[in-house]
Amino acid sequence: MKPWTFSRKVSASIALTALAVTAVVSGFVYITFKHWTDSQETRLLDAKLRQFELRVGEVEFLPSLLQPGLGKGSGAAAFLKPDFSVFAPELDKGQVLQMLDARGRVLAEAGEGEPAPGSDVYSAEKELSLPVYGLVRLQLTDSGQSRSATAEKEVGRLLLLGLLLAAGMAVLAGGIVSRSALKPIRSMIGEVRSIGTNSLSRRLHVPAAQDELQQLGETFNGFLHKLEVSFDQQRRFIADASHELKTPLAIIEGHTHMIQRWGRQSPEVLNESLAFMMDETRRMKELISQLLLLAEAEAEALAPEGGDEEACNLNSVLNELLPQTVHVNPGVQLDYDGGPGEQALPIRMPGSACYQVLRNIVENALKYTTEGGAVRIGHSRSDDGKVIVTVADTGIGISAEQLPHIFERFYRTEASRNRSQGGSGLGLAIAKAIMERYGGSIAIDSTPGQGTTVTLTFIGS
Structure with missing residues (x-):
């Protein structure tokens, strides 16, 4: 399994962000559309039921209410079977119009429709008083198969399909954007890897755009400059220290040879050589002491x-x-x-x-x-x-x-x-x-x- 590089993390972040935004927008659109559809469906059902109520209450509709037959009511209504077939052509698919008595028994019905699994059911009710039947309730229900309900489902499917497409496009866009955005960084990585202790004078190519990458490049170039100066100072320090120590050591070595050759026979040569050796030893001691003092002075000060x-x-x-x-x-x-x-x-x-x-x-x-x-x-x-x-x-x-x-x-x-x-x-x-x-x-x-x-x-x- 490939490691999660910074490029992959950027791609995944862009994709997840785009997917989350798309999901939120899609959910907002669907919920808003569903709420509007539900409100519209309820208003339409209520308006249609109001028309049915007016027609049922008219005198011309009385013969349809007093049709003889085995009814489900009580009293005289038990021998009457109201006929609502005249309303069937006016009902949409999935809509049912019912007349119920005070006990909730269905006295008359028109239309066909059973709620589909997982679908919403809309309803509207009106109460009115009719001869023989007394106080009844008209109920108009929609089992979720009407045009508006179908449109709602279709919108939901389209939004889901759009969400899936957006997810694929988000992954693709995340990869493209991350590659494009990280291309200058990859270039800088290659340049940095090619810089060694013998090529500290090289500098990174700084983008012209005034952005964070330019700041990163300039910062690293500044660091390289400081590093180059430090290396040069170190080389110069070693060379100068070697030169300063080489001279007294050469003098001490020369007088040592003189003592070996003539020191035993000539007290003057012995004393002169020893004096020179002591003088150069003192100089070396002072130089080393100053070097230690300089190293201590350049060290970071500790808080007491x-x-x-x-x-x-x-x-x-x-x-x-x-x-x-x-x-x-x-x-x-x-x-x-x-x-x-x-x-x-x-x-x-x-x-x-x-x-x-x-x-x-x-x-x-x-x-x-x-x-x-x-x-x-x-x-x-x-x-x-x-x-x-x-x-x-x-x-x-x-x-x-x-x-x-x-x-x-x-x-x-x-x-x-x-x-x-x-x-x-x-x-x-x-x-x-x-x-x-x-x-x-x-x-x-x-x-x-x-x-x-x-x-x-x-x-x-």
């Missing part, structure tokens, strides 16, 4: 137990940080418009994370500001409760071509290529990841030769 968000005082973090960073470049003036007595600036970020962000930004500003320059740190609070910190320097600046790439891992500007000053190229990437993790943002504006301004926006607590 108890529901209370971690917070810190930004002013206290700056007062703790600045005395330690001032020695990075003693020839640069470092100004801060706050102090230990400044009003507290609570933000939604752990103190260690805030310290790491500010340290990376302030140290960069000091490194790339020439002697005699200045670095100024200021803060303010916006109307929506956010805390804004600006770190402005008068350093070498960053070119417009390099500015879009400064948050990339291992990226270093032309002015920071040397290992003694440039670092690993992870500081700004770490700062950006930490800021975004806690809902903040970081922006950099720079002019070559005039300086750089870094704007940090923290969520106030």
Whole structure:
């Protein structure tokens, strides 16, 4: 048995919906027609019986009522047999006219007809007083074989036949509509299956119509773009990390060979090689530590137990940080418009994370500001409760071509290529990841030769 695919489900849904609508409409038409037919039949019977009543009450009809014979009445009526044969030609097929006495005995009858199985029986009654018979009741019945009753049955058959035809057409239409509607989706499935890790640059064909399929295509293309960027960043990260680790490892390997060859005979070579090895080991340790910090910063932040968000005082973090960073470049003036007595600036970020962000930004500003320059740190609070910190320097600046790439891992500007000053190229990437993790943002504006301004926006607590 074939599985119920989405296409089959759509076809079945369309068919069942169309069939249900057709059944409801057909039922409504039949019930309405039947009600109208019943009303019409009752009115017609009542009008015809009224005519019979008038004729029976006329003097000219009296001889037909007083026909001698063995009657079913009581008293004088037992010896009289009324004759209603004159009314027979006026009765339709299936209609019967009867005269009954007070006890319900049939005194006279005209017409033939027995109710058909499952058919409706219509009737009309009138009471009148006749000589000899007293109070009698005229009754006209239709056994469901009249023209209107036949028409009602015929309409019912036609509606049932129409319902069966509609069911077949609904199934056919459901299949056609589902195939037509799902054709673009099948096309997208084929395109998606053909996209691999080496062809992430491909994009789905997006329909021109402004509908849900276009939104689906654009959404998936956006996802492919993000995936492509992520893969490219991962490849670049692996390549850059390998390159950064390869250099100190090569240096350590070279000095190891030197120690093996001349270290025993030359204490100077031994001490120099050990110093280089220690220096490169420290660089590798710092690089690995920064990589771990970056991975932790990019991980999804977990809500602390108890529901209370971690917070810190930004002013206290700056007062703790600045005395330690001032020695990075003693020839640069470092100004801060706050102090230990400044009003507290609570933000939604752990103190260690805030310290790491500010340290990376302030140290960069000091490194790339020439002697005699200045670095100024200021803060303010916006109307929506956010805390804004600006770190402005008068350093070498960053070119417009390099500015879009400064948050990339291992990226270093032309002015920071040397290992003694440039670092690993992870500081700004770490700062950006930490800021975004806690809902903040970081922006950099720079002019070559005039300086750089870094704007940090923290969520106030």
